[in-house]
Amino acid sequence: MKNKECVAMLLAGGQGTRLKSLTKELAKPAVFFGGKYRIIDFPLSNCTNSGIDTVGVLTQYEPLVLNHYLGIGSPWDLDRKYGGVSVLPPYMQAEGGGWYTGTANAIYRNLKFLHQYDPEHVLILSGDHIYTMDYSLMLDYHKEQNADATISVIEVPWEEASRFGIMNTEENGDIVEFDEKPAYPMSNLASMGVYIFKWEVLKEYLTADDAKPESSHDFGKDIIPALLQDEKKLKAYTFEGYWKDVGTVDSLWEANMDLLKETPDLDLNNSSWRIYSKNPNQPAQYLASTSSVRNALINEGCKIYGTVDTSILFYGVHVEEGAVVKDSVIMPNVKIGENVQIHRAIISEGSVIEDNSVIGDPTPGSEITLVAEEGSIMANSYAMTQ
């Protein structure tokens, strides 16, 4: 078989504890987003739209839903004879085995997988971010510069820079220093967690890192600093566009709300850069005579008899008469009873909100209320941030 120019490795094993009950039995990349997607649809669709047809998905934490969702990769056109999507959980070998101990360790333990394709470059992705990006342009840059590793960066507001991994660069894009969450940032170029390595370089550094007992086996903390120390050629590739970490309940809610802007920075209707997802194939949504819907994103299978304002509804959501859903994200198959009030909330898949209950705090800036999966809110009850 011909070798692959670039193989993607998608780190999807994270627990995402800051998403609270949303990730209780779900890996973070499988969390719902934007009315019909899961977070992982974004990197996977980016891969297929960028012409990358071989993706290893590294799983560890609560993989059942994710495994089922990925299947053989057909929604993303990744059902290929050679390549396609492969789910890569930790596995036992003759000399033992164990859990992935870090991002670098996860890739190191799958060097054999990469060997099969003998790639020239390896693209490392994470399943934590919402963005659309043409990885092939980054790969072109990486090859043009003949870099050992290229790290995709995005300019963040200076006042937020200390929340990110910051790249200090020369004018020509050479990375000279990596600052993880610096108190006094010297640059506002944040790492997006998207790396391209030369395969030979990646192999060498992962192998060396594995031999170091004191290493935390993490790309940001160990691998990148090691490359910098050896004065390897590290390039920053500046990405311009929408990019958002959705690691917390608040940021997940915000990223959803971003889609409701008049002209959102992330265009879900771009027919030349579709975001693919598994489709539940439900009937068209129905807005009844009693409904009032404005500034909303609504998916198929929904039935709306009440009021929906500045909210996102996934498939199969029912909103009964007199109910008001405002500034909220309602995940699939949620049933919302009559005269229910929901403000600034995320309601998880399959929840039943009985008549007359009140959920969330309408005060602007207040904490987002989260109703856990298949939660049931009794009639006439009151629920706020837990």
Next chain:
Amino acid sequence: MERIAGIINLDHEQDMLNELTYFRCGAAVPFGGRYRMIDFTVSNMTNSRIESIAVFARRKYRSLMDHLEQGKAWDLDRKRGGLFILPPDWNDPTDISKGDLQHYHNNIDFLRRTSADYILVSGSQHICNIDFQEVLKDHKEADADVTVIYKKVDEMMPEYQLAQKLNIGEGNRVEAIHNEHYNPNVYMEMFLIKKKVLQDLVEKAIAHGHSHFFRDAIKDQLPTIHVNAYEYKGAHALVNSLESYYRNSTNLLKSEEHDRLFKDDAPILTKVKNEAPSKYMHGSDVKNTLVANGCVVEGHVEDSILFRGVKVGKGAVIKNSVIMQRCEIADHAVLENVILDKDCTISEGRTLIGAPEKPFVVAKRKTM
């Protein structure tokens, strides 16, 4: 379990939906916001565990083939069985078959190869949600040669004039099939038959120079074969004219009708388009309307159906209309009693008003 294979016979279906069937056959006409007519037949078959389906296509089947693909949406992309679209091309100089019997004759291998014992033959004009396994049960109990499916209609709508009706006698035995107007037992162009019986009847009909399987081999042979009638009691619509298309489309806005047709345990499936959820902007006002994904609505929509990817501009007003895929309705346009076929553009401020009983139809890709 005894297996059933399906044949969707489009041979006799006339393209009577005027502008909507200029470019496509009736089976490929969009219906219900995100479906095509044929989706109901295919989904009913797969929901009834029919896993091998042949489509006898005669005319204008490009968009039909594009839509059905390899049957992926219905899990019909199989190694065993699956979906077979069979266009009418053959060059057998010894072939003497005529009419739809040509399809049966030339595709006899489909019948030979399927492991099914029974064949369910259906058209695409009767929209319904039916379990063919129940039909098989009834067929076996009646110990019939053929079981035909009918709907007892409450009200004689104009579309039933063209439909065939059944006279049903003792033991649900069909005594006559005719076009008389008063009879409420509307034949749904669906019948179940044992494979062996079908093969024999086809052979005989061809030998006798016949040209229409149902008419010549079943209807005209009623005294000699046992034809059993099965009454279907669920949601039903016959779409064989623009008028019936329009009325039955807007009937879906009645939630009872809708829920009887779109059932959770027997879903109607269709080709997936990967459209984003629909977006309702500030100032949008949508009442009693079915909306598919990928729409962006800024205007006022009432008692209508919007297919996938429709854009409705600011201040635009749409009432009692069916707007198909990717139409763009510019700001302040007014549409009432209108059917827009796919990819139409209505420019700013334009007004189109049809009559409630006779909608104004705009053909595919027109700019007004």
